[in-house]
Amino acid sequence: MVTAAPRVAIVHEWLVTYAGSEKVLEEMLQVFPEADIFCALDFLPERFRGRLKNSKIKTSFIQRIPFAKHLHRYFLALMPLAVEQHDLSAYDLVISNSHAVAKGCLTGSSQLHICYCYTPIRYAWDLQFQYLTESNLLWGVRSVLARWTLHKIRIWDARTPLTVDAFIACSRYIARRIRKIYRRDSVVIYPNVDVESFELGQQDGDFYITASRIVPYKHIPLIINAFKQMPSRKLVVIGDGPLLKECIAIAPSNVKVLGYQSDKVLRDNLKRARAFIFAAEEDFGIAPVEAQACGTPVIAFGRGGATETVIDGETGLFFHEQTSEAIVKAVDEFELCRSKFDRNRIRQNADRFSTSRFCSEFREFVFQQWEAHCRSMQSKG
Secondary structure (H helix, E strand, C coil), X not given: CCCCXXXXXXXXXXXXXXXXXXXXXXXXXXXXXXXXXXXXXXXXXXXXXXXXXXXXXXXXXXXXXXXXXXXXXXXXXXXXXHHHCCCCCCCCXXXXXXCCCHHHCCCXXXXXXXXXXXXXXXXXXCCHHHHHHHCCCCCHHHHHHHHHHHHHHHHHHHHHHHHCCEEEECCHHHHHHHHHHHCCCCEECCCCECHHHCCCCCCXXXXXXXXXXXXXXHCHHHHHHHHHCCCCCEEEEECCCCCHHHHHHHCCCCEEEEECXXXXXXXXXXXXXXXXXXXXXXXXXXXXXXXXXXXXXXXXXXXXXXXXXXXXXXXXXXXXXXXXXXXXXXXXXXXXXXXXXXXXXHHHHHHHHEHHXXXXXXXXXXXXXXXXXXXHHHHHC
């Protein structure tokens, strides 16, 4: 069946940094280069803007709020309203790239809405209490306001799957959460990882490494505290974020906190490190795959997406409690069996998550859905 090329809109949460969801957005634009982008706000650093192919980007009213660039995390209560103000009526196919509110965009019965879902809103559902603890919002008036806001967002978020025609989950872990919270099935298409840009290393350095955005749920201070207990072992920390100053302040002499570094520096360190340490319960987790693309083993918390990207005992080791003591124990275990890890096998595992694989699977699924949608619309005449 021949169908006309759809007019495509991609609804993204917000553009303030270039992390995992933005890398997926970049590849969505490879599949749909003419697509327009809608987001709550756009303060993407200029060094990344070319990766979005100079697409037309339309923002919401939040873009015009004073200090929105630095305070957007405090506008959570406004985000549902903002995404509902995107006028998508001129488009046939709407793809929401969603880890929070993007899937709540409004679409009509003649439009096809496909959601690439990284997670139901973490801080509104099962991670609410972790979010309140990490934000120091357990008591007082601010706590009451935060809990009420999250309550209202849950009510709103429970409605949003009604406008989604098909869900794509970024991992089996997230597919289970989508089923639990939204009562919807989904197909799993793993995010793209640029494994082609990483080369096998020799792991000839005398240090371990962790690299990510330095935000609470990544648990970088936990990893640093573990290495405080291992003064003879070195750790390199790469990344930027709101907890960077705290990490610098608590780092002992055997831990180097480098902050943001270029891709070249990151890759060089990944190739030489003994192992990559990963303490987050992540939806998917691109960083552990990048480490494996260098042939570097991963020592990871054994929950979430890491259980699908790391093979325990073959490409890395799992620890099962998010504590410094568990990390210390895992590192000790790794040192005893380090020689058994084969760099080529680790790289082979990373190749399962390549960019070309993502684009192929994503393109195939979307066009299958589009053709089925067109047949349905024609039959309704």
